[in-house]
Amino acid sequence: MPRPREEWKTYDDIFSRSTINSLIKLAQRHVFSHIIGKISMGKEAVVLSATSELYGLVAIKVYMINTCNFRRMYEYLSQDNRYLKLPKNRQKIIYNWAEREYKNLEIAYRSNARVPMPIVVLNNIIVMEFIGDRNKGIPAQLLKNIRLEGRARQVYEEIIENYKKIYNQGLVHGDLSEFNILLHEGKPIMIDFSQGTVEKSLNYLDLLKRDLEKISNYFSKYIDIDLEETARRIGVWDIVKNL
Numbered sequence: 001m002p003r004p005r006e007e008w009k010t011y012d013d014i015f016s017r018s019t020i021n022s023l024i025k026l027a028q029r030h031v032f033s034h035i036i037g038k039i040s041m042g043k044e045a046v047v048l049s050a051t052s053e054l055y056g057l058v059a060i061k062v063y064m065i066n067t068c069n070f071r072r073m074y075e076y077l078s079q080d081n082r083y084l085k086l087p088k089n090r091q092k093i094i095y096n097w098a099e100r101e102y103k104n105l106e107i108a109y110r111s112n113a114r115v116p117m118p119i120v121v122l123n124n125i126i127v128m129e130f131i132g133d134r135n136k137g138i139p140a141q142l143l144k145n146i147r148l149e150g151r152a153r154q155v156y157e158e159i160i161e162n163y164k165k166i167y168n169q170g171l172v173h174g175d176l177s178e179f180n181i182l183l184h185e186g187k188p189i190m191i192d193f194s195q196g197t198v199e200k201s202l203n204y205l206d207l208l209k210r211d212l213e214k215i216s217n218y219f220s221k222y223i224d225i226d227l228e229e230t231a232r233r234i235g236v237w238d239i240v241k242n243l
């Protein structure tokens with residue numbers, strides 16, 4: 001059963017009134033039933049885990065209206081081909097930001113890449129599949145916290161396969177690194193598509209190059225890999241070498 005309004009009092013310190021109202025709406029729609037706890041608390045977003053009758057466990061990413069750098073969001077959004085007309089209002093920019101991340105996640109999910117299943121976006125809140133041990137409620141670890149050693153080659157290959165899938169659907173991740181890849185049951189899962197963008201956007205190719213550079217640099221600690229090799233595997237070396 002969704003919580004009555006008073007039960008949300010404990011969240012008053014972290015969330016604004018409008019955010020709590022949106023969370024209540026989602027609970028009323030049975031998207032989730034009870035919040036279990038915080039998975040992560042960043043500068044701009046808090047990620048919660050919650051139970052759900054429909055989906056088992058879910059992850060809820062909440063953008064903090066008061067602490068988001070909405071000017072940076074505006075800059076990024078305004079380069080996106082899908083957001084040519086943007087509101088100037090702080091709250092609306094953040095809603096657009098969350099909506100764009102959700103749309104990116106949908107494209108990635110439909111491409112068959114390993115990413116959390118998108119469930120719903122409402123205002124500044126994204127609900128998606130929880131990645132991790134669903135029985136114990138323990139979230140999967142980030143790649144940055146794992147020593148890959150002998151597994152590095154295989155994990156690299158899988159990331160390339162996944163990236164190829166999203167790229168073939170005209171999407172780039174935009175912030176691909178060991179900070180935005182979870183390792184679950186030995187498989188890499190890309191998360192955090194907040195900076196992702198689509199073909200025809202002004203920064204599409206720059207972000208493509210940045211993604212491939214970052215992932216190549218990370219894996220070059222373990223295996224003999226560089227930007228050229230990574231870009232060739234995705235089939236974009238001819239584009240990337242001239243950037």
Ligand SMILES: Nc1ncnc2c1ncn2[C@@H]1O[C@H](COP(=O)(O)OP(=O)(O)OP(=O)(O)O)[C@@H](O)[C@H]1O
Binds near residue numbers: 061139193
């Ligand atoms: N679906 C999920 N399942 C389990 N854990 C998740 C999920 N999504 C995010 N997390 C956890 O929450 C952390 C923060 O998520 P995410 O990277 O999306 O946001 P962020 O980096 O704080 O925000 P920003 O969008 O501003 O970059 C991740 O590093 C990961 O540990």
Ligand SMILES: [Mg+2]
Binds near residue numbers: 179180192
């Ligand atoms: Mg992140």
